[in-house]
Amino acid sequence: MQLSALEIVRRESLQKLRELGINPYPAKQFKTTATIKQIKSDFKSFEGKEVVLAGRMMSRRIMGKASFAELKDATGRMQIYLNRDEISSDENATMYNTVFKKLLDIGDIIGIKGEVFKTKVGEESVHVKELTVLSKSLRPLPVVKTDADGKVHDAFSDPEQRYRQRYVDLIVNDHVKETFIKRTKITNSIREFFNSRGYLEVETPILQPIPGGAAARPFITHHNALNIPLYLRIANELYLKRLIVGGFDAVYEFSKDFRNEGMDRTHNPEFTVMELYVAYKDYHWMMSMTEELLEKVAIDSNGTTEVKIGDNNVSFKAPYPRVPILEAIKTHTGYDVAGMSEEELREVCKKVGIEVDNTMGVGKLIDELFGEKCEHHYIQPTFITDYPKEMSPLTKEHRSNPALTERFELMVNGKELANAYSELNDPIDQRERFEDQLKLSEKGDDEAMFIDQDFLRALEYGMPPTSGIGIGIDRLVMFMTNNSSIQEVLFFPQMKPEKKTIELSEDEKTVFNLLKNNTPILLNNLKSQSGLSNKKWDKTIKGLTKNKLAKVTNTEDGLFVALID
């Protein structure tokens, strides 16, 4: 392994710690008596008292016999003050002069025991009396500094490194940690809301023999013992509905779903959807439930219903407007498309500048009109309702218009946040809708739904009228934390693998094999045996010496190349 100079120094420090009888990775529990957040939030009662803290050393200011350092624990950062004669017992002041000043580095994890006090300039600090090494860090951490104006210098900001090495991102970028804490607050808030109503959190299969409940390309895998293909779920909808058939009144699941499609700022191959199904309800009820839920989530995560998303101020205060999709199209395009034929709709699309082709049916055309001309207008939470039937194969037909369905999508900041239906529970209608999907599939739509015969069998036993909703959790967290990229709300977003460490080139292998047969050997002999040009030879031998496989030595008899064992 190729080590940088900084890494070599740290490994040497590690060795020296051991030589001093200090275990750089002690096994024993280190009992702390407080957290930094506790001290900072209640400084007066801690002042003058002894505390034991543990954390990572984030910076160091050494001034002769006194030093300041910054300690970061899971809850915050705090300055610590160290004095040579107070932390050292021997006359060489080894603990201070050697351990603290020479052998410790930024990034090391230490424990301290000391007294809480305030410095001359008013900085809340801990006066260290005892220092314990808890874990030596062998890699240099990016040093991010924040000045008195709050301006950040040398921020660790390269997105590739931040995502690939999220652990470093979390250590040096405090705001990143906040995002993920908020993510958990949001899911906890949703759970609280549902649990308090007696809804049951459940788990359903991730490995499914038929990937149903949505239209998307699945990831496929193989079960060896059964010798069958299995799919990673693209949705859990059909399983939750089976549970409603089975007699549960309300079930929900935070479902990690997987879709084998493109990746961009708002799409990751694996993502989280919260799905909820409640028996004997309809989509009107679901809208009321949703606005109540989101108002709570906003308050629980941000302390207020008013949330800044990009340049917009969005209010999650219930209630939210409910706008039928055809009305939205009328408002934003001027065309009343209600009852229009496919041909008429196609004309309207052309007039407003939407490209159309002959494969697009009524549903698709309406969807395009809304997506292109209306969607981005809905910044404040708005329920768009009553989508055309052919786009919604799992949704109950609208009670007063057979061309539409009882479906809504919740739009926030011009994007879809949730999708909900009065669920289709007529097994014969459901079978026909699936068969229509199959026809689409035969026409070449590789994302049309598969027919799940067992799901139809379940419906045939009878499912109560039910309303269901899916809320995109990643997107919800993006809104609540004002992030515009899904990668910022996933700990470990999907990335292409890093390039492997470089193997030996063909030329290097050739020379290495020559050397194995005859070592040491005169450099010029080896060079002529290799048959390489000057340029190639130079590159090859430098590659070998750099990888510590060969060594060139200068003797009275000339330059010799030898293998290194």
Next chain:
RNA sequence: GACCUGGUAGCUCAGUUGGUAGAGCACCUCCCUUUUAAGGAGGUGGUCCUGGGUUCGAGCCCCAGCCAGGUCACCA
């Protein structure tokens, strides 16, 4: 998938017309007892993303590729 931008020290970045690879922080040596982007003096540190090509000479120009970000397409 297309296009745009980028990849140089541990981190953040400069790098002129193609002519000996730089700065700040970090690190090492020294000075300094309440500092705080601590300070002062000196120093170490490089696969300039990879592979070809052009050239006397490439971080820079050309070709191919890799990785990332962005925009668009796709994602009912």
